[in-house]
Amino acid sequence: MVNEKTKIRLKETRKSWIFLLKVLFYFVLYWRYDRILDELLPIFPLFDNFLKALTFMLGGNILVSLGRILSVHFYLRKKxxxxxxxxxxxxxxxxxxxxxxxxxxISMMFLFGIKPLEFFTSITIVAAAIALLSKDYITNMINGLIIMFSDQLSLGDIVKIGDHQGKVIDVTLLNMVLINEDSDIVMIPNSSVLTSQILNHSKQNIKKLTFEFEMKITKSLEVNQIESRLRETLNSFDTYINKNSINLKTMAIQKEGVKFKFQFLLSSPKRDKEKEIKRIINQTIIEIACDN
Structure with a gap:
């Protein structure tokens, strides 16, 4: 996590230099505003609008950048x-x-000679209609901001949201972006994220693996023998598995087969080891099914 802080600090340093250049340019522009206007207005009649738009855009951007830089600075200092x-x-x-x-x-309005206050007043009804039509997008944006400022989810977390599981690689104003075990990019709407049950494996520092399978009913089918073979398969992964959590449950006994659920906790969740364990357990289940 120190590396992540270092990356953010380096980016913030670059942005701070850019911010200082913008402030310097803004003060030069403000100081020479009247002279620039007097010299260029006769040549370019619309230069007054351009200068107003540029001044407003640069001033507004400086205020936003200042607020952003201070917020990030105090956050890093607090952490x-x-x-x-x-x-x-x-x-x-x-x-x-x-x-x-x-x-x-608003700057574009100044450029084309439109007064922003009059413009927004005149389109109040239209704006209300647009807001109603785009309420799903607005809801998604608000939910996206809630997720970003939540301490329950972070970039890089391994999560399960509904039927989807993967690593959080981005949170946009519309979607949460996951990458699953098959390297597929999954985009889940932010409104769905907040209304779904979320399992955050990264916050738990443990992960439960579950294997559901069915065995055909035969005379040689023994539950204890199945559990013993599965336990033996896990002997080579002692450092990654909590052995006290290993459990084989009989979920249902049907006419032609028995449904089982085999579960255990990973004490040290690592993606490469998790894949290896899954592969070996699945292979063992196939061998047990063939033997029966």
Missing amino acids: GQDPLQSNFVLGINRIAGILNVAILT
């Missing part, structure tokens, strides 16, 4: 040596992006 919640910084950046889009929109 100190504590684990970093990287999606907090992501949330701050998303909010800054939304505000910059709003500033750019």
Whole structure:
């Protein structure tokens, strides 16, 4: 996690230098505003609108950048040596992006000679209709911000959301993006994330593996023998498995077969070892089924 903090600090240092350059340019522009206007307005009649738009956009962007830089700085300082919640910084950046889009929109109005206050007053009814039509998108955006500032989920966590399981690689204003074990990118709407049952394996520091299978009923079928063989398969993974958690349950006895559930906890969840354990257990189950 220290590496993650270092990366964020390096990015913030670069952004701070860019911020200082923008502030310097803004003060030069503000100081020379009247002179620039007097010299170029006769040549370019619309230069007044351009200068107003540029000044507003640059000033607004500086304020947003200042708020973003201070928020990230105080957050990093507050965390100190504590684990970093990287999606907090992501949330701050998303909010800054939304505000910059709003500033750019108003700047374009200045450029085309439109008065923003009169414009927004005149389209109040239209804006209300647009808000109603796009309420699902707005809900998703709000839920996305809630997820970003939540301490329950972080970038890099291994989670199970509904039927989907994988690593959280991004949280946008519309979706949470996971990458599963097959390297498939799964995008789940933020509203679905908040209304689904979430299992966060990274927060638990343990992970439960479950294998459900069915055995045909034969005279040689013995539950104790099945459990013993599965336990023996796990002997070479003692450092990764909590042996006291190993459990074989009989879920249902049907006319032609018996349904089982085999479970245990990984005490040290590692993706490569998890895949290896799954492969060996599945192979053992197949061999037991063939023997019976």
